[in-house]
Amino acid sequence: MNAMKRYYHVYTKGLEQDVIFRERADYIVGMNYVPVSLHGLDLQLLAFVLMSNHFHFVIYGTKDECDRFINLYKRLVSRYVRIRYGTAKILRSVQTSCTEIDPDNEALKRLIAYVLNNPVKAGINCMPQNYEWGSGRCYFTNFDRTPHKRPLSDFGVREQIALLKSETKLDGRHMVCESGYIDPSSYVNVDFVERLFGRARSLEYFLSTSNKSSSESDGPMVFSDTLVLAGLMELLEKKYESVSLEDLSWEIRVKLVKDIRRQFNSPPKQLARVFKFPLKDIINIINR
Numbered sequence: 001m002n003a004m005k006r007y008y009h010v011y012t013k014g015l016e017q018d019v020i021f022r023e024r025a026d027y028i029v030g031m032n033y034v035p036v037s038l039h040g041l042d043l044q045l046l047a048f049v050l051m052s053n054h055f056h057f058v059i060y061g062t063k064d065e066c067d068r069f070i071n072l073y074k075r076l077v078s079r080y081v082r083i084r085y086g087t088a089k090i091l092r093s094v095q096t097s098c099t100e101i102d103p104d105n106e107a108l109k110r111l112i113a114y115v116l117n118n119p120v121k122a123g124i125n126c127m128p129q130n131y132e133w134g135s136g137r138c139y140f141t142n143f144d145r146t147p148h149k150r151p152l153s154d155f156g157v158r159e160q161i162a163l164l165k166s167e168t169k170l171d172g173r174h175m176v177c178e179s180g181y182i183d184p185s186s187y188v189n190v191d192f193v194e195r196l197f198g199r200a201r202s203l204e205y206f207l208s209t210s211n212k213s214s215s216e217s218d219g220p221m222v223f224s225d226t227l228v229l230a231g232l233m234e235l236l237e238k239k240y241e242s243v244s245l246e247d248l249s250w251e252i253r254v255k256l257v258k259d260i261r262r263q264f265n266s267p268p269k270q271l272a273r274v275f276k277f278p279l280k281d282i283i284n285i286i287n288r
Contacts, residue, residue: 052225
């Protein structure tokens with residue numbers, strides 16, 4: 001057993017034919033499962049981001065406990081998705097990685113910037129500080145980005161269970177923002193990250209260089225998977241009076257792929273996730 005504490009990049013491979021977080025309510029649950037999964041573990045979470053089809057965490061701790069954390073988080077999210085959408089075992093076969101990071105030579109700074117920059121790479125936001133589903137809004141802020149917070153201890157036992165979708169009892173330092181999830185600054189080691197970078201301009205520099213060195217292989221996404229899914233559901237209901245792609249013929253599904261691509265300028269990989277089609281089928285449809 002490796003009992004040495006080190007820095008790790010803990011993440012899952014992105015789903016190619018499905019989406020984990022489909023609506024705002026799903027992201028809220030995903031946010032709350034982060035502190036729930038951290039509970040009882042001697043870990044320091046430095047940064048994280050939840051994307052529609054995968055997630056990233058930068059953690060200081062032992063390899064053992066990092067594995068326990070991500071396995072629990074996957075299990076909780078998978079159970080939630082199964083109950084809400086009837087999608088069985090959505091994350092069971094998803095590859096999980098726990099890669100040790102050398103804190104020297106600026107590797108840790110680059111990793112944190114890379115993780116926070118995921119929404120920028122996906123074309124969702126112009127700045128990581130504007131992305132709600134992660135820790136990007138926590139660092140070097142001169143004002144409270146999540147006002148009107150209440151201590152979790154203000155909530156009754158049943159209210160806490162309903163909020164967290166868990167019977168785990170978190171301590172009094174956890175604050176609930178008005179959107180209904182635990183404020184990440186309650187459990188992310190913001191002070192360490194700010195000391196690591198020294199000043200906001202340094203973090204901005206690493207974010208900008210990370211953005212220049214990485215991009216979507218199949219083109220930038222203008223809209224998030226969540227918005228594209230909402231657009232697809234609206235088309236299904238209004239035009240075809242259906243709530244399921246499975247009820248429609250292949251010809252209609254092909255037309256829908258083209259309609260959604262035209263409406264949202266979605267790249268092939270995003271269409272594959274939203275429609276749950278193999279990427280090769282999406283490419284064939286687009287090239288027809």
